[in-house]
Amino acid sequence: GQQLNQSPQSMFIQEGEDVSMNCTSSSIFNTWLWYKQDPGEGPVLLIALYKAGELTSNGRLTAQFGITRKDSFLNISASIPSDVGIYFCAGTTSGTYKYIFGTGTRLKVLA
Amino acid sequence: DAGITQSPRHKVTETGTPVTLRCHQTENHRYMYWYRQDPGHGLRLIHYSYGVKDTDKGEVSDGYSVSRSKTEDFLLTLESATSSQTSVYFCAISENPDEAFFGQGTRLTVV
Helix, strand or coil: CCCEEEECCEEEEECCCCEEEEEEECCCCCEEEEEEECCCCCCEEEEEECCCCCEEEECCEEEEECCCCCEEEEEECCCCHHHCEEEEEEEECCCCCCCEEECCEEEEEEC | CCCEEEECCEEEECCCCCEEEEEEECCCCCEEEEEEEECCCEEEEEEEEEECCEEEECCCCCCEEEEEEECCEEEEEECCCCHHHCEEEEEEEECCCCCCEECCCEEEEEC
């Protein structure tokens, strides 16, 4: 089946640093979504992107829908300890209602 | 938080027994999904529904069946549980294909 390649798989950063992660696909996607999951909880939607080239922010988070429609990027500025968790990208392709998920980026913030 | 309730939240069952997980929503959303989450695999779609009595398979549907007799309820049944079905199961809902919201998850252990 379709897969989304998410990188990096994990990262340790210092508090206050900026973070970047990305997601790539072999297929064209119509929608890109970014989620954060805390331990023992379900994923929570952070940002949704609908158009190629779109740049959307949610507080310290900024995500972009790649021009090729095969990738997306998430940036977190000035990281804080509560940013710890697993970040997932997800997308839908034309004509489907199925969300395909990446394998996640595990973020750990060192105070 | 979207009104999604999964039950039970935790369950231990024996190999070969049938198990039913329930997802209940109060949002009147059209689409409902069942995912499983395993280390290294992210979230994988089991089955989804696009309306009452309208369901379709996801990428890992073998050994699972679903039913949706009412808008608000989506049931996932493991016909004969196996150890490989030990996982965390998440229900999600969406009103359109662009945003999905997740429940808290059900941790299932098959012994």
